Amino acid sequence: MNYNKLINTEFWEQAFGSTLFSLKPWINILDIIIIWFLIYQLLKAIIGTKEIRLIKGVLIFLIARLLSGFFQLATVTWLMDQVITYWAIAIIIIFQPELRKFLEMLGRTNAIYSSVPSVKGKIIQSYEKAVNYMAKRKIGALIVIEEQDSLQEYINTGISLEAKLTSELLINIFIPNTPLHDGAVIIKDNQIAVASAYLPLTDATSISKDYGTRHRAAIGLSEVTDAITIIVSEETGDISITKDKKFLSKLTLEQMSEILSDALLKDENEKSSRQGFFSTFFNKKDGRKKT
Numbered sequence: 001m002n003y004n005k006l007i008n009t010e011f012w013e014q015a016f017g018s019t020l021f022s023l024k025p026w027i028n029i030l031d032i033i034i035i036w037f038l039i040y041q042l043l044k045a046i047i048g049t050k051e052i053r054l055i056k057g058v059l060i061f062l063i064a065r066l067l068s069g070f071f072q073l074a075t076v077t078w079l080m081d082q083v084i085t086y087w088a089i090a091i092i093i094i095f096q097p098e099l100r101k102f103l104e105m106l107g108r109t110n111a112i113y114s115s116v117p118s119v120k121g122k123i124i125q126s127y128e129k130a131v132n133y134m135a136k137r138k139i140g141a142l143i144v145i146e147e148q149d150s151l152q153e154y155i156n157t158g159i160s161l162e163a164k165l166t167s168e169l170l171i172n173i174f175i176p177n178t179p180l181h182d183g184a185v186i187i188k189d190n191q192i193a194v195a196s197a198y199l200p201l202t203d204a205t206s207i208s209k210d211y212g213t214r215h216r217a218a219i220g221l222s223e224v225t226d227a228i229t230i231i232v233s234e235e236t237g238d239i240s241i242t243k244d245k246k247f248l249s250k251l252t253l254e255q256m257s258e259i260l261s262d263a264l265l266k267d268e269n270e271k272s273s274r275q276g277f278f279s280t281f282f283n284k285k286d287g288r289k290k291t
Contacts, residue, residue: 139234144228158197214233
């Protein structure tokens with residue numbers, strides 16, 4: 001084999017064309033990647049909200065416009081063209097909250113949080129302090145931490161807070177006989193998104209009758225999402241965690257912290273290599289799993 005050909009640019013230009021070594025095709029590829037990234041972030045911001053229905057409506061309208069042009073329906077085409085002329089302004093008005101949310105997402109990505117482990121370390125400390133306080137006093141609690149899967153469907157059922165996550169606020173929310181103590185608190189982007197949210201109950205019949213609605217709701221959510229859920233029993237003060245259809249009960253505060261640290265502090269580039277600990281931890285505790 002003639003290895004000189006492999007380092008000869010003329011050989012590659014003859015094989016793939018002279019544009020291979022020009023800047024233009026690479027700029028076009030970068031252009032496409034940027035557009036797809038922006039579309040992905042926009043869809044991520046509105047997925048699970050009522051605005052997604054408007055998006056579907058716009059797509060149906062565009063398809064109808066193409067069909068009217070194809071079948072040469074002059075009047076229908078003219079009317080649709082008038083609507084399209086002003087729809088850019090209408091979209092900005094209709095989607096103003098989502099566009100604002102999208103721009104905020106660009107300003108604060110998960111990469112930023114991953115690069116500042118001390119922030120998440122303080123958040124874990126807030127969980128520890130709140131759970132320790134409630135467990136000692138047998139204050140029932142249900143705390144859901146959003147991971148990759150969107151929880152917008154369940155966020156929509158709760159009472160919006162959009163508040164900074166602190167142990168004091170978590171404790172106050174779950175104090176018995178207060179307006180927000182029923183239901184779940186959902187944490188999104190390290191903030192308390194909502195309180196009093198409703199979660200899907202598991203249909204599993206193997207769950208022990210010792211566990212109430214909070215535990216069944218946590219297990220039900222783990223069956224359909226990758227969220228982490230912390231449960232404090234109001235009857236025994238026991239701490240439990242659910243994730244990925246796994247249920248760990250009667251955890252110590254140190255064990256809970258170990259699981260949260262592994263799940264929340266791991267760097268994005270090391271996720272796949274460190275996921276093994278979580279599975280191993282559950283396997284070691286499998287004897288505690290209720291069947």
